[in-house]
Amino acid sequence: MHPPTPPPTPSPPAPPSTTSSTVMKQTTWPYKSGSPQFTALPFINKPHKKFTKDPKIHQLNFTSKLSSSSSSSFSSTSKCKDPDFSSLPYDVLARIAASFSLPNLQSASLVCRAWRDALRPLREAMLFLKWGKRFKHGRGGVKPNLSKALDSFLKGAARGSTMAMVDAGLIYWEMGKKEEGIEWYRKAAELGNPAGQCNLGISYLQADPPNAKEAIAWLYQASVAGHVRAQYQLALCLHQGRGLDQNLQEAARWYLRAAEGGYVRAMYNTSLCYSFGEGLVQSHRLARKWMKKAADRGHSKAQFEHGLGLFSEGEMMKAVVYLELAMRAGETAAAHVKNVIVQQLSATSRDRAIHLADNWRALPSIR
Known part of the structure; x- marks a missing residue:
């Protein structure tokens, strides 16, 4: 027998004529795949291992593995011990905590009993430091008294507080005893x-x-x-x-x-x-x-310079405010410029500028 004759390959449809008024639906013919021919490997029939149907055997194997792994993990973790904070020498701990504030000292004192006992002098120093600042600045219902302030700072410094050392050095410096002041600065500096x-x-x-x-x-x-x-x-x-x-x-x-x-x-x-x-x-x-x-x-030179800048930008009333503040702070050159600008303002604007200067408060800063 002769093999059957394959059907003829259909020819692609002719493209539609551009002159035809009817647009026919076109079928997109698939392109031939350029992928290589893959051959499937034959299945290999391998005999499967027979698993035992006895659940006790699997249970024993599982529990034995679990017990061995848990015992090994327990033995490894049992070797790790918690750090013993109490073994830190007192002098080392006192040196580390010498610059601590009161909240930090209180937190460190809660670590263990040994730390609480070791940091007791520094906690006492914080009380002397507090009273020293009261006597120095006249706060807390007490009158300013430099001698009592210095005595409190020295007691705090003797207990290891570097902040008390710095304050004691400041008072010595203000009293003209610069050598004593430098000595306390040095002690605080060497402690960090x-x-x-x-x-x-x-x-x-x-x-x-x-x-x-x-x-x-x-x-x-x-x-x-x-x-x-x-x-x-x-x-x-x-x-x-x-x-x-x-x-x-x-x-x-x-x-x-x-x-x-x-x-x-x-x-x-x-x-x-x-x-x-x-x-x-x-x-x-x-x-x-x-x-x-x-x-x-509150920087007086900056107020003067900023006032001049506002004047050059045409902000007359704001310029008067900053120049007035600079003049009150001792910048004499600001007075002349302010007077020139004031002559160009109305009475209402002048009063408004002076009112703003009277109620001005400096933003917080470090000096």
Whole structure:
């Protein structure tokens, strides 16, 4: 027999004529697949393993594995012991906690009984520190008394508080006993207190003769720890080339960090850096921004400069407010400019500007 003749391959339909008014539905013909021919592997009939039907055997195997794994995990975890905080030496713990605030001391005292006993002197120091500040500033219903304040700070310092050491050094410095003040600054600085490090660095700058290199070393430690006044002082040294080579870029960087931390003098200097392009890319917008921040926080020169800027922009009444504030803070040059602007304002605007100046309050800042 002859094999059957395959049916003829249909020819694709002719494309519709563009001149015909009737649009016919076209069928999309599938393209031939270009994929290779795959051949299926034949199935191999392998004999399956016969599983036992006895459930006890499976249960025994499972429980034996579970018991062995649990015993091994228990033995591994039993080897790990909880850390013994009480084994920390008292002197090491006292040195670590010397700069702790009262809330941190209270939290650390709850760790274990040994820590509670070791930190008792520092908790007592916090009470002396509190009373020392009351006597120094006349708070809490007591009159200012520097001698009693110093006595309280010294008692707190004797119990290991670096904050009390710094306050004792401040009083000695204000009393003119700078050697005693520097000694307490040094003790606090060596225990890692950033305020003590900053004050010690500044005391080296103000010494006769000044020791700028030693000052830079302590100011840098405090700056890295985030002390904004130390950052500002370090920037001044870099700007002026005191104790190290002048570096305007580094100076501007530390000015900016201190300004972002709320130090008002650094805000003013950051504005100048942006204004003149010293160490920072020149930007009048950022210069005005930082000048206003410093002015709103009571910097008299910034108030004068910001008032002049407002005057040049045509903001007459606002300019009078800032110039009035600068004049009251001692900027004598602001008086002349203010009087010139006042003559151009109406009586209502003048009264409004003075009223705003009378009720102005500086934003919180660090000085």
